[in-house]
Amino acid sequence: MxxxxxxxxxxxxxxxxxxxxxxxxxxxxxxxxxxxxxxxxxxxxxxxxxxxxxxxxxxxxxxxxxxxxxxxxxxxxxxxxxxxxxxxxxxxxxxxxxxxxxxxxxxxxLGELYAGYGREYDDMLMITLGTGVGGGIIIDKKPYFGKNGSAGEFGHMVVEFDGLPCGCGRKGCFEKYASVSALIGLTVRAVEENPKSLLAEMSGAKIDGRTAFNAMKEGCPVAQQVVDEYISHLAVGVENLIMLFQPEIIVFGGAISNEGDWLLNPLRSKIVTDALLVCSRLKNDxxxxxxxxxxxxxx
Ligand SMILES: [Zn+2]
CATH class of the missing domain: 3.30.420.40 (ATPase, nucleotide binding domain)
Incomplete structure (x- = not known):
């Protein structure tokens, strides 16, 4: 063992x-x-x-x-x-x-490769939507790490020219728009601009990555806009990755993947290219x- x-x-x-x-x-x-x-x-x-x-x-x-x-x-x-x-x-x-x-x-x-969807698919990308955005590339059932072991840093591919500054020293990195931190940023701004919204009411003392999704599920139009904007940004990066790799499947992990179809259905509708998008079944394991x-x- x-x-x-x-x-x-x-x-x-x-x-x-x-x-x-x-x-x-x-x-x-x-x-x-x-x-x-x-x-x-x-x-x-x-x-x-x-x-x-x-x-x-x-x-x-x-x-x-x-x-x-x-x-x-x-x-x-x-x-x-x-x-x-x-x-x-x-x-x-x-x-x-x-x-x-x-x-x-x-x-x-590796968890996904040996205990998750990797058992069923040969060519797979993993995108982790957490505090930052991480990634992983599986080609023909093998992880691809590149010459220095750091291939798959999807979070630092630029999706917006001259966009938001990133800790890596560049501007417009994917994770500045698609991470939990980015979603929290959008939520905070919407709460400030719409203090009477259900979103503001539900945000309470602490806004986290679930706040906007939860208010949207209760029917708040402001929260719906926040989630929509977030998913639109996410779709840009995901579409680029599909074009680059043509994977059989893209598996989402990280905190935001817990939203399941609330995340994936709108994402699928914004993506032009045909691709199988799923959330990891392994979750915290x-x-x-x-x-x-x-x-x-x-x-
Ligand atoms: Zn960066």
């Missing part, structure tokens, strides 16, 4: 999976916030406990941020206290087990399943 670990900003998810990547048991702990080393130590404790219960043959770890997978080091991550933090070596020393480390977006893709899948020789 394999142990997959999915490091997130608020919690660390663990999952024990069998050889077919079915989940045997899963659990989570709060993410220690102080030092990167304290996160690694917390993971080691859980791994040792888990190994008492299951014959764990390897540990796969997925983390946000910039990863040096070969050295097993997390160089940095925007919402976590990692800075050139060694991960695989201290864990291997503590547990005596093989440990591999990779980027969380790649892990989500994709991260640890994919983290465990990194242990496969062919991954």
């Amino acid at each position: 394999k142990l997959g670990v999915d490091i997130g900003g608020t919690e660390i998810k663990f999952g024990v999976v069998d050889d077919a990547f079915a989940t045997v048991e899963k659990f989570a702990i709060p993410t220690p916030r102080k030092y990167g080393e304290s996160i690694v130590e917390a993971i080691a404790e859980v791994c040792l406990e888990t190994a008492k219960k299951y014959p764990v043959e390897g540990i796969g770890i997925g983390s946000p941020g910039i990863i040096d997978g070969r050295e097993g080091v997390i160089l940095r991550a925007s919402n976590l206290p990692f800075l050139n933090t060694p991960v695989t070596e201290p864990l291997r020393a503590r547990t005596g087990t093989r440990v591999v480390l990779g980027n969380d977006a790649s892990c989500a893709m 994709a991260g640890y399943i994919g983290a465990a899948a990194q242990l496969l020789d062919e991954a």
Whole structure:
């Protein structure tokens, strides 16, 4: 059996999976916030406990941020206290087990490849709509990483000339328009401009990526406009990706994919090219399943 670990900003998810990547048991702990080393130590404790219960043959770890997978080091991550933090070596020393480390977006893709739609389709794209926009490319049942391992950064393809500035140093990147952060930005603006709308009423103390979808489902026309604008931007990037790759299927993951057909039906109507668009069935399990899948020789 394999142990997959999915490091997130608020919690660390663990999952024990069998050889077919079915989940045997899963659990989570709060993410220690102080030092990167304290996160690694917390993971080691859980791994040792888990190994008492299951014959764990390897540990796969997925983390946000910039990863040096070969050295097993997390160089940095925007919402976590990692800075050139060694991960695989201290864990291997503590547990005596093989440990591999990779980027969380790649892990989500591997999860989809080995336990999700990848079982049914050969050519697939994964688009993750979260705080940023991540991506993954599967060609002929194999992940494609490019020469430096970072292919599939769909979030940083430019969809708007001279558009919104992005942290990567360019302007008009896809994730400035299609991420949860972008949707929240549109929602905040609409609430300010329409203080008497149902959207404003439902937004309460905190606006998140669900607020506009929830108000739209209750029939709010302002919220409908927000979702429409968001999906129009999303459609531009998705259409470009279809033109580039002609995938059999595009699988959406990340927080916004939980909206299911509320997201996909309007998106389908805005896309001219024929393509199969679906939301991941793995949901929150994709991260640890994919983290465990990194242990496969062919991954
Ligand atoms: Zn960018």
